[in-house]
Amino acid sequence: MRVVVDFDLCESNAICMAVAPEIFEVRDDDFLYILQDEPPEELRGKLAEAVQRCPKQAIAIAED
Amino acid sequence: MATDAAGVVVVGASLAGVHAVRSLRSEGFGGTITVIDGQPHTPYDRPPLSKGFLAGDDDAAAIRLGGLDELDVTWRLGTTAVGLDVEQATVTLANGTLVPFDGLVLAPGAVPRRLPGTDELPMVRPLRDLDDALALRAVIDGAGGQEASAVRVVVVGAGFIGAEVAATCRDRGVEVTMVEMATVPLEAALGRHVGGAIAALHRQHGVDLRLGASVEGIDPVDDRRCLVRCTDGEPVVADAVVVGIGVEPATEWLASSGVRLDNGIVTDERLAAAARIVVAGDALRWPSGRTGSLERIEHWEHAVATGEAAGRRLAVELAGGDVDALPVFDPVPWFWSDQYDRKLQLAGRAGVDHDMEVAVGGLDEDRFVAVYGRGGRATGVFGMNRPRHVALLRQRLDGDVSVADLVEAAAAL
Ligand SMILES: Cc1cc2nc3c(=O)[nH]c(=O)nc-3n(C[C@H](O)[C@H](O)[C@H](O)COP(=O)(O)OP(=O)(O)OC[C@H]3O[C@@H](n4cnc5c(N)ncnc54)[C@H](O)[C@@H]3O)c2cc1C
Numbered sequence A: 001m002r003v004v005v006d007f008d009l010c011e012s013n014a015i016c017m018a019v020a021p022e023i024f025e026v027r028d029d030d031f032l033y034i035l036q037d038e039p040p041e042e043l044r045g046k047l048a049e050a051v052q053r054c055p056k057q058a059i060a061i062a063e064d
Numbered sequence B: 001m002a003t004d005a006a007g008v009v010v011v012g013a014s015l016a017g018v019h020a021v022r023s024l025r026s027e028g029f030g031g032t033i034t035v036i037d038g039q040p041h042t043p044y045d046r047p048p049l050s051k052g053f054l055a056g057d058d059d060a061a062a063i064r065l066g067g068l069d070e071l072d073v074t075w076r077l078g079t080t081a082v083g084l085d086v087e088q089a090t091v092t093l094a095n096g097t098l099v100p101f102d103g104l105v106l107a108p109g110a111v112p113r114r115l116p117g118t119d120e121l122p123m124v125r126p127l128r129d130l131d132d133a134l135a136l137r138a139v140i141d142g143a144g145g146q147e148a149s150a151v152r153v154v155v156v157g158a159g160f161i162g163a164e165v166a167a168t169c170r171d172r173g174v175e176v177t178m179v180e181m182a183t184v185p186l187e188a189a190l191g192r193h194v195g196g197a198i199a200a201l202h203r204q205h206g207v208d209l210r211l212g213a214s215v216e217g218i219d220p221v222d223d224r225r226c227l228v229r230c231t232d233g234e235p236v237v238a239d240a241v242v243v244g245i246g247v248e249p250a251t252e253w254l255a256s257s258g259v260r261l262d263n264g265i266v267t268d269e270r271l272a273a274a275a276r277i278v279v280a281g282d283a284l285r286w287p288s289g290r291t292g293s294l295e296r297i298e299h300w301e302h303a304v305a306t307g308e309a310a311g312r313r314l315a316v317e318l319a320g321g322d323v324d325a326l327p328v329f330d331p332v333p334w335f336w337s338d339q340y341d342r343k344l345q346l347a348g349r350a351g352v353d354h355d356m357e358v359a360v361g362g363l364d365e366d367r368f369v370a371v372y373g374r375g376g377r378a379t380g381v382f383g384m385n386r387p388r389h390v391a392l393l394r395q396r397l398d399g400d401v402s403v404a405d406l407v408e409a410a411a412a413l
């Protein structure tokens, strides 16, 4: 399970960070950082929620 | 009577309805799903209508909701539902057809209030759907043959949508007059001080902001323009008048259906209006344990979250599961608004009837954080260009926290 963010779409509103702070962080420079791009299986639920919650539909989960 | 083949019917093919469908499918509901919407358009996202789409940055394809093909849904678009019979478990369509259901999702959203006496004036309209946005965009693009600076848009009501329209128009070089009855924009939502900061922002960007004022009358000038008279200031000739004076739940068609209506469709704490009937989105009114009263929320994320919760509940109910074992619906609400280079965000609750304390930065700065509360308990966090703070402090709002502690936590971030 890999986290893919389309940074052209992302507008740094940090909704993903509120849902899954283990994976996403918007820092004070207002950029989004991915803290782990291959998160452990137990974070799947939170990651899936972040995918649904992103207002820009900028997050995807890749299985490879 | 509903038969085995009836499946789930969803009224409203927008954000809440689509998320309810996603959730039904991910919870394993394998039956048929029929989605009905009065509008002919493929489901799309509304927030860009006052932002990127209006600015011309996004086209209609860019704002479509994604992943619709995987949902295996029968779309009945351009078909309005005109009635519901709870006893018989049928929805009536405008052409008289009865659509039976085993389970029903009500997600009809909201309809904008209109300015009385303007129905005959085509240049006066709300901004709620794609057609409204296309019409306004054409005016901004100079459909009348003028340069942007020769176009004037009058915005009636400085709420979130009005303020965003004003910002997008100014960014495009269009002249804007914004008329608001309250003493500052967004006063009811954010209070006087933060509203004052937003008034200053719009004035800096050249909006002719008329506060404590209202529209007295609108008369046609020609087939394209009209003259707007306000209680304050000179009358202005407008190429478009955008009416942003709030919305009402789209529930007229449910008047004799048997579901309870009271400023929305009233449900229990797990979003059911009746057995096998769930509600989501702008039209939902549900008992929030957080506030101790019935609430209705008109935010994007709320439509997503209620869609998910309602879909899950219905899937569990249709599978014969225990719905009472599901969590009650009561997250901390969140919304955002984009105006100029500013990202406004609110987690939790705020308002003119709340106390407000600035925790980070200052009201006259580009970035600040304000904490709202009542009786010393924190109820909300507002961020001006401070997404990190709002995201982190939102989690604190889930529990009981004092204004003082939240202000301190904000300052420490
Ligand atoms: C211009 C604009 C900008 C916005 N910006 C933001 C923002 O920045 N941040 C934010 O948090 N929120 C924003 N919102 C709010 C957000 O878009 C709404 O909360 C959300 O769209 C609600 O989704 P919904 O599915 O409940 O209702 P809607 O999106 O209103 O959809 C309801 C659907 O039901 C259909 N329908 C209604 N009645 C019937 C019937 N009888 N038969 C058949 N179909 C019917 C309608 O045609 C419509 O397609 C904005 C809204 C608008 C209009």
Ligand code: SF4
Pocket: A005, A009, A010, A011, A012, A013, A014, A015, A016, A017, A024, A026, A032, A053, A054, A055, A056, A057, A058, A059
């Ligand atoms: S929720 Fe989406 S748009 Fe917002 S910061 Fe995360 S990826 Fe970016």
